Amino acid sequence: MRLSRYFLPLLKETPTDAQIVSHQLMLRAGLVRQTSAGIYAWLPVGLRVLNKIADLVRREQDRAGAIELLMPTIQSADLWRQSGRYDAYGPEMLRFKDRHEREMLYGPTNEEMITALFRDSVRSYRDLPRTLYHIQWKFRDEVRPRFGVMRGREFLMKDAYSFDLDEAGGKVSYNAMFEAYLRTFAAMGLKAVPVRAPTGPIGGDMSHEFHILAETGESEIFYDSAIEDVDVTDPEAVSKLSSIYAMEAEEHEKVTNCPVPAERLLSRRGIEVGHIFFFGTKYSASMGLSVQGQDGKPVTPQMGSYGIGVSRLVGAVIEACHDEDGIIWPEAIAPFKVGLINLRSGDAACDVAADDLYAKLQHAGIETLYDDRDERGGAKFAGMDLIGIPWQLVVGPKGVSAGVVELKHRKTGERHELSVDAALEKLGG
Amino acid sequence: MRLSRYFLPLLKETPTDAQIVSHQLMLRAGLVRQTSAGIYAWLPVGLRVLNKIADLVRREQDRAGAIELLMPTIQSADLWRQSGRYDAYGPEMLRFKDRHEREMLYGPTNEEMITALFRDSVRSYRDLPRTLYHIQWKFRDEVRPRFGVMRGREFLMKDAYSFDLDEAGGKVSYNAMFEAYLRTFAAMGLKAVPVRAPTGPIGGDMSHEFHILAETGESEIFYDSAIEDVDVTDPEAVSKLSSIYAMEAEEHEKVTNCPVPAERLLSRRGIEVGHIFFFGTKYSASMGLSVQGQDGKPVTPQMGSYGIGVSRLVGAVIEACHDEDGIIWPEAIAPFKVGLINLRSGDAACDVAADDLYAKLQHAGIETLYDDRDERGGAKFAGMDLIGIPWQLVVGPKGVSAGVVELKHRKTGERHELSVDAALEKLGG
Structure with a gap:
């Protein structure tokens, strides 16, 4: 969505x-x-x-x-x-x-x-x-x-x-x-x-x-x-x-x-x-x-x-x-499994990469909330934390150049940079 | 069921x-x-x-x-x-x-x-x-x-x-x-x-x-x-x-x-x-x-x-x-796709064949209402016609000996004898 x-x-x-x-x-x-x-x-x-x-x-x-x-x-x-x-x-x-x-x-x-x-x-x-x-x-x-x-x-x-x-x-x-x-x-x-x-x-x-x-x-x-x-x-x-x-x-x-x-x-x-x-x-x-x-x-x-x-x-x-940041849904009842954040909406490379990743997540049947709005990154992170979606996938300009995305686990706060394919595999796609 | x-x-x-x-x-x-x-x-x-x-x-x-x-x-x-x-x-x-x-x-x-x-x-x-x-x-x-x-x-x-x-x-x-x-x-x-x-x-x-x-x-x-x-x-x-x-x-x-x-x-x-x-x-x-x-x-x-x-x-x-016999559900909204009738519940061969077919239908993900009750065949046919399930599969003593089941289409009334595998294939299993 x-x-x-x-x-x-x-x-x-x-x-x-x-x-x-x-x-x-x-x-x-x-x-x-x-x-x-x-x-x-x-x-x-x-x-x-x-x-x-x-x-x-x-x-x-x-x-x-x-x-x-x-x-x-x-x-x-x-x-x-x-x-x-x-x-x-x-x-x-x-x-x-x-x-x-x-x-x-x-x-x-x-x-x-x-x-x-x-x-x-x-x-x-x-x-x-x-x-x-x-x-x-x-x-x-x-x-x-x-x-x-x-x-x-x-x-x-x-x-x-x-x-x-x-x-x-x-x-x-x-x-x-x-x-x-x-x-x-x-x-x-x-x-x-x-x-x-x-x-x-x-x-x-x-x-x-x-x-x-x-x-x-x-x-x-x-x-x-x-x-x-x-x-x-x-x-x-x-x-x-x-x-x-x-x-x-x-x-x-x-x-x-x-x-x-x-x-x-x-x-x-x-x-x-x-x-x-x-x-x-x-x-x-x-x-x-x-x-x-x-x-x-x-x-x-x-x-x-x-x-x-x-x-x-x-x-x-x-x-x-x-x-203190918001809800942490157990995965079985989370409204979406993945919150996809485009850190710089409007930046052509970020838009392409995030849209492409969204399409792949949808194709894999992974329920995804895609924050494609023209908003600051901070507001997007805070929103996803508040809503409590188990996994956050972050597409940003640095990562796009390096060919990686960041995957954050809402519950533990752990973050990892990894390739799109590795992220999809980890998310069960 | x-x-x-x-x-x-x-x-x-x-x-x-x-x-x-x-x-x-x-x-x-x-x-x-x-x-x-x-x-x-x-x-x-x-x-x-x-x-x-x-x-x-x-x-x-x-x-x-x-x-x-x-x-x-x-x-x-x-x-x-x-x-x-x-x-x-x-x-x-x-x-x-x-x-x-x-x-x-x-x-x-x-x-x-x-x-x-x-x-x-x-x-x-x-x-x-x-x-x-x-x-x-x-x-x-x-x-x-x-x-x-x-x-x-x-x-x-x-x-x-x-x-x-x-x-x-x-x-x-x-x-x-x-x-x-x-x-x-x-x-x-x-x-x-x-x-x-x-x-x-x-x-x-x-x-x-x-x-x-x-x-x-x-x-x-x-x-x-x-x-x-x-x-x-x-x-x-x-x-x-x-x-x-x-x-x-x-x-x-x-x-x-x-x-x-x-x-x-x-x-x-x-x-x-x-x-x-x-x-x-x-x-x-x-x-x-x-x-x-x-x-x-x-x-x-x-x-x-x-x-x-x-x-x-x-x-x-x-x-x-x-x-005049009952409902004829369009397949997309039928309560079950298949009504499975055991014509002679209590007969060991019929029970085994019908139970086996039911298991296969369930395995194939075909929604099936299985009439396994100890009732006359006539009552079972009339019930399935009344409920309006699109396909009726009938297991009877003669068919069991011959290795066939009867498939009836509720809407057209057409009946065919065919093998269990052919019936499953026809029903999309």
Whole structure:
């Protein structure tokens, strides 16, 4: 993408209304703009990151055997009355009436709707087990939306729902999602700690939150350092991790006999980016979901639900991955892999060399943001650092004479001069 | 995808509440389920089609140089007061108050929001021209939602917005979108007729609707048969098509001296799937969008907006492409390319042969729905016909002994027996 034809409004000043670093950087790097309190438009670079995260989430959901569908954002109040949650849910639920005075709401989550869809579609034990998921915008009318997309009102969530014939099957489905979550966060280059969680208003028997570690994290978690030794690709990772102590501070304080020796008990700050629940028949029973079992008798399926905050992750990753110059995207979710800088736009030799290199990068399928604007080199470097593109390729007059380009790694700051061919090879072209 | 593990609830009966064939077929083939009046959940097969259409639309928008971003679904009433449309818009606008009693709405379109975003981001003539687009859910509170996704309340739309420094530039942008639309519908295997349209509530000087021809179409259009001779890949296609007569019946009736000779004037039924507008400074002027021109003086940009009904297209395509047995998907947007039928699940030789063929299709990257269920062959054939997958591959006991499979083309009904290798080659593996 040529920056001269793109839509990437950077801010020079740190916006005063943004309190946390991810919010500041998302505004400065032109990822989002607030359009109402807690509601954001995703500008082109921000959307690229959001889509990459959604795609990674989708890939691991699919790999775990979950099936994607898409439920609408608007739901009827009647649906929520079937589960009894309409009155129980607080003012975070955005409620309104349509033109015919029917009570509607903007879905904050989809347990009711998926239970109704499944109930009206399946009859037999042969239709189970199934895990269904969607990636859709939700709305929670937070009283004080803040921290940018980390606690916005309209947000993108992946929510999956499992249906099993018995509790043992339900736990298999739960563990499959647990594993998918470990893989998902690892694929993003993040360390996520699964924390045993109280089940809260969704109800149920078993629940884990997944926290990304970041010094600026909103919550404090206590965990056994043994967690850090577990390899998430180990087939036993889920069973190991779910037996190692990890709690949010609030829960940890209630524990009178913490089983972890003091020297192994770590305290770190974390950001919740995923939450999984097993809640048995809470919704299936209240909403009349039943299938015919293998013996001909009715069975009430066991359910779980599994959320990942897709838009929240964009902010959480930035909290975990930045420095004083800007964002440092993990390569798997970077908006572009390479930022190509023409140090002297307008200089014929530099223009030819940079255009040629851009063409080669495109031909090799390497996603490149090409700063071809008539701007000072310093502004171009600062821009690429701010946006956080993993690799910067610099074409300047000296290098062009010498037949070399400079390759800078955003994360380490390492710079190397090398030939165009060597640079392309290093970048996987 | 193995059907035994999928979520594809087919209906045997035609739902009595569905009046038009696309709605009936979308319900019967398990593409969607209504969750409230005019609001649908997209089941897995329906979502695959919706995503393929969105991807084709996106490809042609990108090719035309438009830049993707994503605006939120919920907007503030204040934004619409800036353009004066808040009071002008009818009860189709879903309005509500949030917990702080602020007036909000579910966006039916985004002229105001994109104008505000652009206004707050750009300063200079160097930032123009730009065409920005997003693919996002919209809501229009239709008084009588009907015809399934063809006139739903929550619907997916691609809407693009162009910003130019002068009217001539604005018309270049308009024509680039016109061409993108021709390419988009052609890529879906559809014949779309561009019809000169009144500009209506969006306002402006120039507008075209794009209609897909279908006998069951909602509107009648009159056009010069010369339209059918224009090749959409011709670089002159846009200028040719915009100078050939085509009108909706309502407008045609107002024309006193139709310039088309009677023998060339065709009347056909069509379904509107796209609509483009050029409206000059209507929004930029009212909302205070201005940039510094090359001569230092302020310029009020010229704008256009360009919509495609992505979810509506799913229904429209079915209206245009079906027979008495079900849907006939154009290959470019089919949910799967191949439907693999194991005629005798449970028969060891058939199971081995079908599993092996499925593995080969997957290895070749051919999207396949594999009916591996323990069902009669007749039900499997009927299901594949109903879902409308372009190619059916049939593995049966006789064929397995003879070393052949049967390949059926859904559209023509042609059947051939051929070797597995020949079938794979024919299917592009």
